[in-house]
Every structure is written in structure tokens, then in C-alpha cells.
Amino acid sequence: MRLTSFVKDRNSIGKSVTNVLTGFFSEYETQKLVLIHSVKYVGLRRIIQIIVLIYFVIYFLIYEKGYQKQSTAIVSSVALKVKGIGYVRTPENKTIIMDVADYIIPASENNAIFVMTTFIETDQRRSTCAESSQLKQAKCRSNSDCVTKSFIAGMNGLWTGRCLFTSKSTVIIGAENTTNSRTGLCEYEGWCPPEDDAVSPMYIRGPLGFRIFIKNFIEFPAFGVKHKNMVADLKPCVFHPTDDKDCPIFPLDYIVNQAENDSNE
Numbered sequence: 001m002r003l004t005s006f007v008k009d010r011n012s013i014g015k016s017v018t019n020v021l022t023g024f025f026s027e028y029e030t031q032k033l034v035l036i037h038s039v040k041y042v043g044l045r046r047i048i049q050i051i052v053l054i055y056f057v058i059y060f061l062i063y064e065k066g067y068q069k070q071s072t073a074i075v076s077s078v079a080l081k082v083k084g085i086g087y088v089r090t091p092e093n094k095t096i097i098m099d100v101a102d103y104i105i106p107a108s109e110n111n112a113i114f115v116m117t118t119f120i121e122t123d124q125r126r127s128t129c130a131e132s133s134q135l136k137q138a139k140c141r142s143n144s145d146c147v148t149k150s151f152i153a154g155m156n157g158l159w160t161g162r163c164l165f166t167s168k169s170t171v172i173i174g175a176e177n178t179t180n181s182r183t184g185l186c187e188y189e190g191w192c193p194p195e196d197d198a199v200s201p202m203y204i205r206g207p208l209g210f211r212i213f214i215k216n217f218i219e220f221p222a223f224g225v226k227h228k229n230m231v232a233d234l235k236p237c238v239f240h241p242t243d244d245k246d247c248p249i250f251p252l253d254y255i256v257n258q259a260e261n262d263s264n265e
Helices: 002-026 039-063 252-259
Strands: 075-083 086-089 095-098 125-130 157-166 171-173 184-192 211-220 225-228 249-251
Touching: 125 157, 211 252, 249 252
Parallel strands: none
Antiparallel strands: 075 211, 086 095, 125 184, 157 171, 157 184, 211 225, 211 249
């Protein structure tokens, strides 16, 4: 029985292989087209085709801008430089000349600049002196009141442990064992004298005449496109909206006026 079944299976497999090979070399398949004369079905098909076409044009081509090639790989840089001379009139009727190193604080920022227009001259140096009178913890009657502390909010330096008594013209160092009804200030070591916030700031004159040079560069590597606002034969110029609109050097007053139209501001 097993031998008979095995022989039948072999014959069946052989016939299948023979049929496949015969059909491969002797049979040819083609599509059959049926022409239907129906206004109803043809009209429905054309409406569907028009809807798909409109969707493709409006969404993919117009809205998604599928006709454009896009790339997020962009190389760009912006550099800002300021030039100009300012000056300050002090209460003593002296003139202090200030250049870029003085009024540009900090010296460099990320795509930005800060132009200082007012300042307070502290005239400080490293030394020892009395604490600010505005600090309540600095008031003392003896040296024991000025024991060196690690940190007090508002202190200007490291306290030395001495109490300084000020008179109209002299400074007297208070003794530890001497009884004194006067109130002094603790001495500290650091930048002296301490800053006084009550002092009115001095205005820098001439900042609106400063010139700001804006240099930019951008590259699209995927498209091989490079652009910069610098030319090889750049001549001295100042930006003007009509006469010289390609000049990369802008007056500070023009930038301020474009940002704020209020003359009082």
C-alpha cells in the first residue's frame, strides 16, 4: 500500500511540473478591454478623476509646494561691529572720551550688541575702607560688633573685624576696650570706596552717531547657493534707504528710529 501511494504521488508531481512548463512556453495572457456605453458610469468616473486631480494640485503642489526641493542643511553666520567715539562731561567739568572697548558691554554677544548710554564712575581700587552706611549690619560701636563673618547680603568685601569711627575730617580706629557712644561702620577689604546707588548716572553723548556694521553669510549646500552682503570692492559708505540701500553699515539713530517712532523715547 505504501509503495502504491508513493508511486501515485510521484506521478502527480510529475504531471504538475509538466503542466507548468507546458503553460509557460505555450500560453500567453493579455487583458481584456470591455467598452461600456453608459453616460451614468462614465460621468461618475470623470467626476472622481477631476476631484483627485484638484486635490493633488491644490494640496500637494500649491499648499505643500511639492514642486520645490527642500533642505534643512543651512550654514549661516552674522557678525556685528560697532564704531564710534562718545564722551562724558563729569560734574568737575572734565571730559572722558569713550570708545568701543568702553561702551560695548559685553564685548561680544550671540547675534546681538549692547550699547551703554549711561554709566556711574565708581573710581574704586582694592584697599580697606568703611562699609556702606546703607548696610544696617555694618553699623558698630566697637570692634566686637565687626567680627569677621562669612557672608552678609549686601556686604562689599571681607570684614576685617575693626570698627571705624568717622568725624568731620578724620577717621579714628575704635579700640576694643574703649567705651564710645558714637556709631561707626565696620571696615572691609575689597573694592573701595563702596558703590553708592544714590549717585546720578552720567550720560554718554554722541551714541546716535555710532555706526553698526552688519556682516552676514548664508549657504545652502544642497543647492550650491551662497550669499553674503560683502563685496570685494566695498567702498566707505553709510546706509541710506534710497541713495545707498546696499551698504551694510547702519547709523545707530536710523536703527533706533525704525524700532521706535516716538521721538521722546
